[in-house]
């Protein structure tokens with residue numbers, strides 16, 4: 259048969275290769291530890307939802323719903339979409355399962371799908387960790403979610419992120435501001451790009467969110483949302499600001515900061531870096547008190563954020579520790595035959611040990627080569643002689659004499675029974 263042309267992954271969607279997974283796991287583990295440290299519980303929802311859910315939550319007039327969703331009709335005729343973000347599904351699930359009876363601190367992680375133009379830091383399948391808190395009006399909880407993100411940056415060794423915050427007010431205040439903004443923008447309509455011109459009627463606040471550099475000046479001169487805030491929104495925002503100051507979190511108020519998604523009100527925030535070019539926002543969040551009711555639940559205040567794992571990974575420099583501790587080499591007829599059983603014995607005695615057992619035979623030399631390539635810290639060496647005496651060799655693979663002239667690089671022979679006691683000294 260003629261050899262087939264191999265297929266490739268879809269543009270903007272990436273394989274996570276075995277050698278790269280340790281970095282992802284390390285990031286996910288650290289995030290999980292921080293989240294659990296604040297009492298957040300994980301929730302997992304399906305990757306596919308009814309398209310209607312995203313239309314009703316994110317809004318019909320948004321980039322995501324207008325042009326980025328992977329939507330399809332399934333064989334039963336249902337209109338479905340791959341989730342482009344996590345909040346809508348969390349709210350849907352919270353309503354469906356009656357979770358809104360008391361305050362809830364929830365987190366989620368997983369892939370999201372948006373058909374954007376792929377570029378550095380922007381993919382069609384990307385991964386988020388997010389948090390949603392239901393039933394608390396803030397500003398204390400707004401402060402908590404921001405402090406939680408700061409702790410996460412510390413845990414990941416990230417130092418050059420800056421925090422921008424703003425208040426979007428409530429819907430009545432935004433309606434007033436919306437009119438001011440439209441009156442300001444209307445005379446400049448010819449300077450707007452197509453997207454912004456369309457939004458001028460449908461969703462004018464989103465013009466402020468435009469990434470088109472040609473509009474930067476126009477946007478900078480626009481009236482400020484902050485001036486349109488009423489006293490309650492102002493107090494909420496001031497309490498958040500003073501909480502941040504007390505906790506020693508530096509922040510910048512950015513009155514042009516609006517979120518791309520329509521359901522936000524009051525507090526919005528972003529963590530931004532200059533190290534990733536145009537895709538500088540690594541984490542974005544805020545309050546969305548109207549969404550639960552909009553999706554058919556009882557009115558419930560809510561606040562949350564989502565962060566992009568690909569962008570965080572690109573920023574973080576930490577090298578994960580090696581993922582293999584030991585590699586068992588066996589040469590000789592009896593030794594090879596016994597190797598798997600002995601490996602099991604070792605795993606029973608040392609449940610934490612990450613042990614690779616050589617397969618496929620070969621000489622000492624070729625097996626040592628594999629052991630070295632595996633990244634293991636030590637080789638465990640079994641020959642027929644060792645086996646006859648119920649002993650095994652421990653040979654360090656990673657200590658260079660230059661680093662540590664007294665390092666033991668010789669092979670040490672120990673009784674198999676004593677391995678559990680002796681091996682940890684070599685790891």
Ligand code: ATP
Nearest residue numbers: 374379380381384518539540541542564565566569
């Ligand atoms: P951006 O302004 O970068 O398009 P956004 O406002 O669309 O982001 P959100 O929907 O709030 O972003 O998602 C939160 C975070 O998820 C972003 O700050 C970013 O880190 C990440 N993210 C969003 N879209 C993508 C993507 N296409 N590829 C990689 N990461 C993404």
Ligand code: MG
Nearest residue numbers: 321372374518
């Ligand atoms: Mg976007």
